[in-house]
Amino acid sequence: MEPTPKDCPFDYAEALEFDPLLRQLQTEAPVSRIRLPHGEGAAWLVTGYDDVRTVTTDRRFSRSAIIGKNFPRMTPEPIVQDEAINVMDPPGSSRLRSLISKGFAPRHIERMRVRTQLVVDELLDRMAEHGSPADLFEHLAAPLPLTTICEVLDIPEDDRVRLRSYARTMMDTTVANRENAVRAKADMRAYFATLTAERRAHPGDDLISALAAARDGDELLNDQELAVMAMVLMITGQDTTTYQIGNIAYTLLTRPRELAMLRERPEMLPQAIEELLRFIPFRKGVGIPRVATEDTELSGVRIQAGDIVHVSYLTANRDGRKFDRPDELDLERTGPSHMTFGWGGHHCLGAPLAATELEVALGTLLKRFPDLKLAQPPEEVRWNKTSIWRYPLALPVAW
Secondary structure, three states, rough: OOOEEOOOOOOOOEEEEEEOOHHHHHHHHEEEEOOEEEOOOOOOEHHHHHHHHHHOOOOOOOOOOOOOOOOEOOOOOOOOOOOHHHHHHOOOHHHHHHHHHHHHOOHHHHHHHHHHHHHHHHHHHHHHHOOOOOOOOHHHHHHHHHHHHHHHHHHHHHHHHHHHHHHHHOOOOOHHHHHHHHHHHHHHHHHHHHHHHHHHOOOOOOOHHHHHHHEEEEEOOOOHHHHHHHHHHHHHHHHHHHHHHHHHHHHHHOOOHHHHHHHOHHHHHHHHHHHHHHHOOEEOOOOOOOEEEEEEOOEEEEEOOEEEEEEEEEHHHOOOOOOOOOOOOOOOOOOOOOOOOOHHOOOOOOOOHHHEEEEEEHHHHHHOOOOEEEOOOHOOEOOOEEEEEEEEEOOOOOO
């Protein structure tokens, strides 16, 4: 007999504390039946590291099978587009991934690192001119990833703020926002259809032009794939990195021991960032699900063909069978990879760029402001309550 689904609003937003409902599901029923705020019917939620790895790599769980379904989800309108790589299965997604990964080749990332360093230096110069105290979110976290991804895609300066507001609207979880989200999605899509057509006709040396020209044998991205891919890069390439700069800065500024360790040993930063990405619950609930294409079993639970299956990267990152002391932040930790950038065929293609931005932003910040501290008690920092992402709305710092 199938278990009764548990209602899961996943609306917990107390600073960066771990969601107690997720913790309960992880502990009591590692594979559980849930209902989400939007979409039809129930879904399975898979919480353990090994089970999440199975669902994200096993061909019996399909992303493309969700197309056309009103699947259980966190937002009123699905953020994902039907033609996006996020809802493709191999081998179709493999072709696209190989084309796109050419744009994130090490030589391109190195060029982006140089550009990111210039942007960070300029932003921190302005923050220093502004004087103490200043809002780190406004001066560094918000502008840096937006500027970097817009540089990489060569988006005209005048269009950037408008595109960011479209993305924000699409991430909002409130029901009243549904019509705005549908409109924002259509407007953003129309913008990128025009822009990508222009780049195909008149290529430059930006990532969209590189994607338009990237070949896999005789295959190119078609016009629709190119427009949707540029849109996905714009959305995922700025917001998440913005929030993580804010989250990581808050975490370090509220933990004197870890902050002192990084100041003394700056070479630890890349490894420390990996641990901070594992530890911080960066979002609420779950993302894009999969559909079981045949009957299967996970941790002794029978999943039937056609069932919707969600995974939690948040709980996988805190799985005590994988990580020693999973709820402790240990900057010297080595061991299994975290799942914050996803896993398997949908591991984030932009992860190298995000990691580069985080390293450059935080490394430069700590070096430039050796006595940086929060300018208000941690409990007074205000947090976003309405988005699927968790992050401070402002992060006042002093030096």
